[in-house]
Amino acid sequence: MRHALIGLTALLSLAAPASAATLVGYAELPADTFAAGPASGAYSGAGLRGPARFSSQPVQGFSGVQFGKDGSYLFLSDNGYGSKANSADYLLRLYRLNLTAKTAPAGQGKVGVGDFIQLRDPDRKVPWLIVNEASPERLLTGADFDVEGFAVAPDGSLWVGDEFGPYLLHFSADGRLLDAPVATPNLPGLPTLRGQAPIVIGHRGSSGTRPEHTLEAYRVAIEGGADFIEPDLVVTKDGVLIARHEPVIATVDAAGKVLEATADVATRPEFAARLTTKKVDGVDVRGYFAEDFTLAELKTLRAGARPPALRGKTYDGQFQIPTLAEVIALVKEVEAKTGRKVGIYPETKHPTYFAAQGVNTSQLLIDTLKKEGFTDPARVFIQSFETANLKDLKTNIMPKAGVTLPLVQLVSSADEAPYDWAAKGDTRKYGVLTTDAGLKELATYASGVGAYKRWIIDDKGATTDFVTRAHAAGLLVHPWTFRNEATYLLPGYANDPEAEMRQALRAGVDGFFTDFPATGARVVGGYTAPEVRSPQNPAYALGTSSAAANVGGSGGFEGVTLSPDGKTLYALLEKTVTGDLPGQLRLHAYDPAGKQWTLAGRYGLDDTANAIGDLTPVNATQYLVLERDNFSGAAAKTKRVYLVSLNEKNADGTLKKTLVADLMNVKDPQGLAPSTQGGVFKFPYVTIENVLVLDANTILVANDNNYPGTGGRGADVKDANEFLWLKLDTPLNVVAGVGRK
Template sequence: MNGSGAGRGIAAALGFALVLGADGAAAQRAELAGWARLQADTFTSGPPSGQFDGQGVRAAAPRFPSQPVQGFSGIQFGPACGVFWSTGDNGYGNRANSPDFLLRIHRLVPEFQTARGGSGRLRGDGFVPLADPDARVAFLLVREFAGDRLLTGGDLDPESMVAAPDGTFWLGDEFGPFLLHFGADGRLLAAPIAFPNGAAGTVRSPQNPAVAANGTAPGAVSAANLGASRGVEGMARMPESGRLLALLEGTVTGDPAGRLRLYTFDPARGTFGDTVRFYPLDSPAHAIGDMAAVNEREFLVIERDGAQGDSARFKRVFRIDLSRADADGVVAKELVADLLDTANPHRLGGFGLTYRMPYLTIENLLVMDSRTLLVMNDNNYPATGGRGRDVKDATEMILIRLPRPLALARGVGRPAGCADPLAGVRR
């Protein structure tokens, strides 16, 4: 989706590059303003893990001595300035190989490298363990009889998160898919909440406990109506109403290909809104990575292809507008940043004049201020291929400066009183 030859020539003459949005409109490139990295082999306390393969077969010994600090799939401002909450996903790729992976919300502290210097180090600073001590979950847990009822990647797959003003957390799961409400201490506060599907009942993935328990008779159609690993990949809090906006990663059976449902949920009432809108993928083969609020009607969405490394072609941030939807409920969409074509004039991270984020999955997005976004990949530990075929994927957290400001609602962006990590950097 590059501009025409004439458009590129004009852009070069003016000293900036152009890319085209979903509507064909030209946009200037975003710029890399901050970079930090967490090395792939980073671990924290907890039991050994990685002992099971994709079929659930147990090996003689675990691959890892404890729990990895990796697989981040949602990010929010943390409990102190310069600290971020990020949820780990289900672990090593699927339910069968992740029963020894403990679900946690991690505290991350970046020391960004900017034009003024900086270490470029990203480090973990503890975590909140997720557990169900009050037996809110109706199905059998992996650690049902362990005494702690800690939640694992064999139970749930959190892929998105919202840190609520009251200190609690809302997580979006893919196995149900479910909405999950946790206390500040990681205690599950209510039973998992299923997503409605009109007269058809609820949205169900193949990993949904009801689907998995009943199975499918030979030759019968599966009771699942959503693909595996296609649940609540994006979620954000609407800043004025306090409602949650949840975005599925896959198309529900019966919906047009390449259209993803956007649900609203009222935490105060515990009810979903009557109107379901749709996010339009550029290609049905694409997926979304995360979502962040700009204001009550505008949100940012990461959309990506299924490739990585030199093969990656599409890792982009779009702005959608809920108030601009067509007769079918499909929302308008506009390009904001191309994560494979970000200007890097200060060669941050040791990269050249163009920064590429070519990882398979990029699942963390946060609005820092009207011109700055925080983006971070999910490295799918211990996967390889993003920065080289045989290189273990690290976690990279970046700050990108947008060429045009966003119309932020009050309360969106860096918390009041917290310093700008780009303070003193020429913009």
């Protein structure tokens, strides 16, 4: 289904007529071209060393191009033989090439290989072990970095983009690493109320994996990464707050069948006489109620999973019903052992129902929090589906207790209503609270709104403006409830619970309730990680799990260039960062002088399976981007050069792009290239990674041949390095500082 994800940018591009540039120059470097250096190609894809396949260093795998001296060109070699594991003996270099274009049928194209700049780290700027760690020159290899685009700074130094980190690497003009690799910050953040990281709330603990509202469910939630755990609170006969979802702990029908239970009370004959019928929020409920049991009696019961048909009974009968005090003790225990400060998010259940029995659950909650010494406003949210009790907490109970804690108004579906309203004959529904006026009034007593998730993402899967409006009222937004099971997911998520969570986070929610906090923490971590890291990042080789990677393998800086004034370095990722919309790539701007990063924009791929190959300037606001599919030969379809504008965006927020040249449909009326057929030249290599503006009318394009790869010109033909001079149908708006001087 990946082709169904083509964005608005792609649709606009595909709808436009393809620009068939004209081939006005051609040259070719044979695949088997070598330069001086040690033997190479000894490592397998598994990193095992065997005999070297090559007696020296192949001149191949060009992944970036810039102008050199005296009419030459500098080409950056790629990382080696295709992976980190098999490239430990491939040396990273920039080769100086002298190109002579074939411009007429009788002419001849030539590629002369000159000297090279060896990238190295003799001053030990790289803070981790490299392949040539112990050697004096510490020559860098394809197992150390996956170098891609590069730029030549006004002072002659070199800025190189790496995909393994991803990093920016700063070298002297002769290839000496000048600074430690510059890591890539995880820039965009999320549109939360104050720019803060969203919180993950373990809904009834880790209730998707353990019986809800048990110390074990809370413990697993904390271990999974929950920032807060949620105890729903009801009251025992002897006035103790315990964690249960409802006052009824088992419902029973007229025939005696247990309909639902969170504890095994219905199996205990000693409690059979406690079976009764009560009216809860206006509805008759038959079952066993917590307030009819002392705490000691409840402690003899054991909890069960809910719903058992979906979540099984593996852990049934093992865990007690905890008190609020015990939940707080667990949180304190975790803090003492790990230093991690987890919060609690208690809900006072059915306050009107309990008030009728003479119990003020809000007062009891504050009294318990004070007694247990847990009143840090950064670690407690108090929530309720009713309104009057929250207002009482705000204006009366908390001020008298000398406590100030954030309150959250829970908002259920549009067909339901706060029971304290209904009990007084008020016919309004929850929808009233979701209007701009309702949110503004809600903000007078609450710090946040705990909305049913369909207020955030409707039943068609579309993001609403609820979060934006709630934030405008100064309210945090913590929707409920996100679950992993397919039965709770809209069809559009294709059984991927993380996709639903990501959509909510992109909408700007400040946190969310989930039955599977480990999943929630993993998703949030993709946004809140301080750095963008690929699975090849050296941190993972040092013991950190590569599961924390948030960009695909070798998905780092494929395109790197400098602005025409030489002051801003632009670096475009090859792959989408986890959590970003599929097919959108981050374009970073880096100020070398101030060492500051910003996000310059997002590039939208024609297809989510595509990748970019290079980036080069036209003027201060326009840049050329190479975009390609991952196919070669007859299967190749998309090999394109786009013009993107930093100042113009599409409706989806991506940079506006215009097709400049379709490399699968290049006019070659003179037959300059040997592969041209019927006056049409095609460039069907997997990776095309070099583009450079020569002048307003002409660009240079070259491929990365992935030596000793095959497939571009035939299944058994080694791919050569081909160099194209293309005259564009429409001139570029080139400024001084761009093009051959």
